[in-house]
Amino acid sequence: MELPRLAVFKLASCDGCQLTLLDCEDELLALTGAVEIAHFPEASSTMLPGPYDLTLVEGSVTTPEDAERIHAIRADSRHLVTIGACATAGGIQALRNFADVDEYRRTVYAHPEYISTLATSTPVSAHVDVDFELRGCPVDRRQLIEVITAFLAGRKPDVPDHSVCFECKRRGTVCVTVAHGTPCLGPVTHAGCGALCPAYHRGCFGCFGPSGSVNLPALIPLLRRDGLDEDAVVRYLHTFNAASFDEELSK
Amino acid sequence: MTHRGSRVLHVGSLSRVEGEGALSLHVHDGTVTDARLEIYEPPRFFEAFLRGRSYTEPPDITARVCGICPVAYQMSACAAIEDACGVTVDPVIRDLRRLLYCGEWIESQALHIYLLHAPDFLGRPSAIDLARTHRAEVERGLRLKKAGNSLMELLGGRAVHPINVRLGGFHRAPTRTELRSLTEELKQALDDAWETVRWVAGFEFPDASVEADLLALTEPDTYAIESGTPTALRTDGTNTSFPVRDFTAHVTETHVAHSTALHSRLDGRLHLTGSLARFSISGRLLSPVALEAAVAAGLGDPREGAVCRNPYRSILVRAVETVYAVAEALRIIDGYEPPAHPYTEVPPVAGVGHGATEAPRGLLYHRYELDADGIVKSALLVPPTAQNQGAIEDDLRRLAQQAIGEHDPDDDELTALCERAIRNHDPCISCSTHFLDLTVVRTSEESTESTGESTGGRDV
Numbered sequence: 196m197e198l199p200r201l202a203v204f205k206l207a208s209c210d211g212c213q214l215t216l217l218d219c220e221d222e223l224l225a226l227t228g229a230v231e232i233a234h235f236p237e238a239s240s241t242m243l244p245g246p247y248d249l250t251l252v253e254g255s256v257t258t259p260e261d262a263e264r265i266h267a268i269r270a271d272s273r274h275l276v277t278i279g280a281c282a283t284a285g286g287i288q289a290l291r292n293f294a295d296v297d298e299y300r301r302t303v304y305a306h307p308e309y310i311s312t313l314a315t316s317t318p319v320s321a322h323v324d325v326d327f328e329l330r331g332c333p334v335d336r337r338q339l340i341e342v343i344t345a346f347l348a349g350r351k352p353d354v355p356d357h358s359v360c361f362e363c364k365r366r367g368t369v370c371v372t373v374a375h376g377t378p379c380l381g382p383v384t385h386a387g388c389g390a391l392c393p394a395y396h397r398g399c400f401g402c403f404g405p406s407g408s409v410n411l412p413a414l415i416p417l418l419r420r421d422g423l424d425e426d427a428v429v430r431y432l433h434t435f436n437a438a439s440f441d442e443e444l445s446k
Numbered sequence: 447m448t449h450r451g452s453r454v455l456h457v458g459s460l461s462r463v464e465g466e467g468a469l470s471l472h473v474h475d476g477t478v479t480d481a482r483l484e485i486y487e488p489p490r491f492f493e494a495f496l497r498g499r500s501y502t503e504p505p506d507i508t509a510r511v512c513g514i515c516p517v518a519y520q521m522s523a524c525a526a527i528e529d530a531c532g533v534t535v536d537p538v539i540r541d542l543r544r545l546l547y548c549g550e551w552i553e554s555q556a557l558h559i560y561l562l563h564a565p566d567f568l569g570r571p572s573a574i575d576l577a578r579t580h581r582a583e584v585e586r587g588l589r590l591k592k593a594g595n596s597l598m599e600l601l602g603g604r605a606v607h608p609i610n611v612r613l614g615g616f617h618r619a620p621t622r623t624e625l626r627s628l629t630e631e632l633k634q635a636l637d638d639a640w641e642t643v644r645w646v647a648g649f650e651f652p653d654a655s656v657e658a659d660l661l662a663l664t665e666p667d668t669y670a671i672e673s674g675t676p677t678a679l680r681t682d683g684t685n686t687s688f689p690v691r692d693f694t695a696h697v698t699e700t701h702v703a704h705s706t707a708l709h710s711r712l713d714g715r716l717h718l719t720g721s722l723a724r725f726s727i728s729g730r731l732l733s734p735v736a737l738e739a740a741v742a743a744g745l746g747d748p749r750e751g752a753v754c755r756n757p758y759r760s761i762l763v764r765a766v767e768t769v770y771a772v773a774e775a776l777r778i779i780d781g782y783e784p785p786a787h788p789y790t791e792v793p794p795v796a797g798v799g800h801g802a803t804e805a806p807r808g809l810l811y812h813r814y815e816l817d818a819d820g821i822v823k824s825a826l827l828v829p830p831t832a833q834n835q836g837a838i839e840d841d842l843r844r845l846a847q848q849a850i851g852e853h854d855p856d857d858d859e860l861t862a863l864c865e866r867a868i869r870n871h872d873p874c875i876s877c878s879t880h881f882l883d884l885t886v887v888r889t890s891e892e893s894t895e896s897t898g899e900s901t902g903g904r905d906v
Contacts, residue, residue, distance in 0.1 A: 207488035210465055211513020211606040217561060218605055220592040224584070227574045238561060239572030240461040240865075257488040287510050288488075290495040299494035312489055333513060333606040391603045395610045396788075397617040400506065402607070430500060435510065 199347055202234035202247035204268050206254030206261050207288055207316065211333040212279035213237055213253050222340055229347065245271025249346050255281040255316045257288060262313070262322060269323035274346050277319045278339065280332035284404050284439040287332075289316040292438055318438075327352060332402040332435035335387045356407030358382055359399050362390035371398055378421045380431065383409045383443070404436035409443045460865055462562040462572070464514045465875030469864060471846055478850065481843035483835050483868065493825050501527050501794055501820035502613055508812070508827060509607045514557075514874055517550040517598065518805030519812075519827075520611040521672050526812040527613055529690075530799025533792045538785040539615040543672045545625075545778045546601045546608070547803070551671070551771040552594030552635065553605065554806035555721075555764040558872045559642060560587025563761050566866050567649040583645060586638050590768065593635035597628060597775060615789030625779045632776050636735075639769040643739045646765050651758045654845060657681060658716040658837035660723035660755075661697075663804050669724070669731045669770060671804050678712055679727050679753070691800045693811050694826070697833060710833040718837040719808025719830045720872065721763040726753035733777075736770035757841055757870035764872075794820025805830055807874045831873045842867045 203213050217223065217238060233243040250272035256262050269275055277283045285292070291299055296314045300307040319325055329342050329352075338354055345352040355361075359381035363370065371377040371393045379398035381390070385406040392399045411432075418428050432440040460467050472480035492511055496504060504523040509516035521543060528535065535543075560583075561573040570576045577584040595605040601620060602608025610616050659681060663674025676696070677687040688696050697717075699710050711717070725740075729748025732740065737747065743762040746752030754763055796818040802811045808830030815823040845867045849855050855863065 205466055207490060209510050209513040209516075211510075211516070214464075214513045214557075215606055217557065218591075218595055220588040220595070223588060224574075224577055224581075227577070232572070232574055236459050236461045236466060237464065238462070239574060240565070241571040241575070242459070242461065257490075261488065286490075287492075287495070287507065288490040291491055294495065296491075299491040300489070302494040302497075303489065303491055310489055332510065333604075388604070392609050392617075395603050395616075395618045397609065397612075400609075427500065430503070434503075434507065 198229065198231040199248040200233040200243075200246070201230040201343075202245070202250040202272065203237070204234070204250065204252050205237075206252065206265070206282065206319075207257040208254030208279065208281040208286065210237070210253070212282075212331075212339075213251070215278075215333050215336050215339055216251070219336055219340055226343070246273060247271055248273050249343065250275045251278050251343075252276070252282050252319055253278050255285045255288060255318060256322055257313050257316045258311055259313065260311075265319055265322045274326045275319075275323070276327045276329060276342060276346065277325055278329050279334050280330065280402065280404060280435045281316075282319050283328040283330055284436040285316040285318050287435050287437070289438040290433060291316060293433070293441075316438075329354065330385050330403045330436075331387050335389070338387050355386060357386050358406040358408070359384045359386055359388070359390050359393075359403070362386050362388070363393050366390050366394060368393045371396065372417065372421065376421045378418045378423050378431065380414075383411060383414055383440075400434060401432065401440065402435055404439045405443050411440075411443050411446075460868060462565065462869060463873055463875060464512075464562075467873070467875040469842065469868060471842070471860075471864060473846075473850065476850055476854075478843050478847045481839050481846060483839050483842070483873070493827060496814075496822050496825035499822050501531075501814070501816050501822060504812070504814065504822065504825065505611050505613065506607075506609075511827065511829070512874060513606050514554055515550060515805045515807065515810075516607045517547055517602070517611075518803055518810050520608065521547060521803040522801045522805075522810045522812040522827075523814075524611065524613055525673065525801025525803060526799040526814050527801070527816070528792055528799070529801055530797045530814055530816050531792050531795045533614060533790055535615055535790050536785055538783065539788075539790065540672065541778050541782070542601065542616060542619065542785075545775055546598060546611070547671050548771040548775040548778070549594045549597030549601065549605075551806050552639075552768055552775070553591050553598065554594070555768045555771070556587055556591035556594060556642075558806075559646065559761055559764050559768070560584060560591070562872070563764075563869055564646070564649075566869060567646075567761070586641060590635050590638040590642065593631050593638075593772070596631055600624060600628060612789055613792040615785070615787075617788065619784050619788035621784060622782055625782050629776065629779060632772055632779070636769070636772045636776065639765070639772050640739065643743050643762070643765045643769060646761050647743045649761070651756060654757055654841075654848075655755045656718055656722065656757055656837060656841055657844070658718045658840060659712050660726050661712055661717045661719045661809060661833070662723040662727045663802060663809060664728050665731070667731065669728050669733075669736075673803065676802060676809065677727055678717065679723070680715075685727075690802045690811070693800060693802065693828070694813070697811070697828065699832070710828075710836060712833075716837045716840055717833065718871075719833050721760050721767055721806075722754055722757065723808065724804060725763045725766070726755070729753070732766070732770050733773055735773045736766055739766045739769040757867070760870055760872070794818065805874075807831060807872055808834065829874065831875065834871060834873065838868065838871045838873065841871070
């Protein structure tokens with residue numbers, strides 16, 4: 196029997212989401228027995244051409260070359276799944292979307308004329324059809340295994356889009372906002388991390404982007420009450436999923 | 447066919463490195479005239495968008511420069527901002543930071559040894575392929591890697607981009623019982639790390655020597671990880687040190703005329719940071735078990751002046767450093783008493799701060815300028831791979847020239863050699879968010895061919 200062919204591609208990103216696949220130490224050898232690793236440069240020198248049955252894409256589109264490349268990747272892929280905040284929402288590098296990219300270029304580079312870049316950092320879904328978007332900065336290992344398993348089995352991944360609050364309740368964590376007045380994005384943030392930050396006595400800072408039901412007009416007054424000024428609220432929403440939270444703000 | 451004439455080799459993307467990248471080699475009548483590690487991936491502009499952020503944010507934000515060494519970014523950011531604000535953390539917080547860093551060292555060194563580097567010595571495309579014949583070894587490597595991740599997950603919340611680090615310390619300090627729950631796994635990891643030393647000591651190592659100054663942080667009494675003084679071991683065997691705040695006066699980036707890449711220099715000379723540098727400069731300060739491992743690995747005894755400049759043998763040094771990091775983690779856990787408070791308050795102060803720590807791949811320097819409200823006015827991040835680029839290219843040129851002089855390898859062999867030369871140094875291209883592509887250009891008087899224009903630069 197021919198094994199399904201798996202590919203992993205990287206655009207503008209930190210490498211952390213594809214590393215999460217290599218961090219599945221207990222499952223890695225079972226996985227590589229169930230699929231053919233056709234293209235995964237970080238893990239293997241064997242790089243085979245498509246078509247691929249399942250393609251995982253990490254990173255956002257920030258250059259004219261990658262805007263072309265993602266179309267070629269899509270054409271080679273039966274199923275295309277984006278992994279992480281960069282591929283799904285543009286990532287931290289989407290902060291350029293709210294600034295002057297030429298000024299950014301001059302700030303970082305002595306020779307800005309050599310640097311080819313787009314004015315925006317955009318998610319893969321802004322360019323091609325995507326079969327599933329897995330959130331997180333980085334993605335959660337258990338969710339990544341679930342998504343790969345689901346696609347290999349031909350079923351829908353079990354990845355609920357409720358908020359981090361549900362995960363705190365399930366974990367039995369006392370609400371950091373209610374008990375301590377700590378600013379927290381948990382009520383508007385997509386579940387998936389297992390509500391890590393509140394368990395470490397810290398407010399959620401939105402790594403997984405907006406949940407399925409976001410109510411920022413209700414949350415922002417709470418953030419102000421708990422000590423954040425107007426600039427701090429904007430900074431709080433403008434991190435790894437800045438573009439997605441900004442869309443929610445403008446609703 | 448002789449290869450003294452003109453030929454062009456092109457390999458799409460270099461594999462088994464962190465991030466993606468390329469390289470070009472120009473050969474003219476049997477002489478390597480240019481060797482470049484090319485860096486031109488999408489810029490992400492961290493240094494630009496850090497301006498205007500709160501001084502509390504760089505540990506979380508700069509972690510996103512690199513998914514392989516986020517703890518290094520968090521630690522250098524904290525060190526620099528605490529320096530700007532004039533805060534020194536408690537010894538127990540320092541110990542916890544070192545413990546978290548040990549987790550990253552274990553995870554990252556095991557990743558490089560088993561998944562990226564070992565396949566080169568065994569002539570295989572990947573560890574996945576290697577598992578077909580060496581399953582027990584690959585499983586051991588994954589178990590060791592997992593032990594590092596377990597440590598980061600317990601103390602940091604998760605292995606990639608930990609959430610528990612903050613200025614002044616941690617959001618929550620672990621209890622004694624929580625940390626002790628790692629002891630069994632780490633004891634197994636110590637055995638696995640020792641077996642790793644014995645395994646890699648059996649590999650075959652070609653002769654080679656990096657001809658560059660070595661640069662690493664040093665501490666008076668310990669193998670430096672989360673703090674230290676930059677110290678250079680020159681090629682003539684002399685040592686010099688300088689304060690972290692003078693880093694950019696010594697390590698400068700210059701634009702070389704023939705290349706669009708920015709090259710880093712230490713006092714005008716090529717330099718290399720990372721495992722070889724740390725071992726050669728501070729090896730004598732390794733713990734007894736790690737010193738024993740160094741001798742067992744065939745590296746000699748650093749207390750008697752042993753140094754290692756052979757880049758192929760860097761896998762031995764990484765294995766020894768893994769033994770050290772596991773033993774160090776066990777030592778810290780054994781002596782741990784929770785701090786009274788998980789962090790020291792860090793009130794904002796207008797000024798400039800500098801921080802440097804030892805990422806698995808070498809010295810990582812951060813500098814921040816803050817205003818009185820703690821808003822970041824400017825930021826500078828100098829990752830190890832940006833510093834190493836010049837020395838890696840120099841090493842590549844030498845290894846390729848040596849091979850061409852000895853037996854005139856064909857294109858496939860030369861390509862494989864070039865990839866190995868790069869992988870020896872464990873470049874972290876994600877750190878610079880750069881792209882590498884392998885191009886070999888050979889020209890002669892009669893015929894000149896060239897390929898691939900490239901743009902380059904450093905960006906984080």
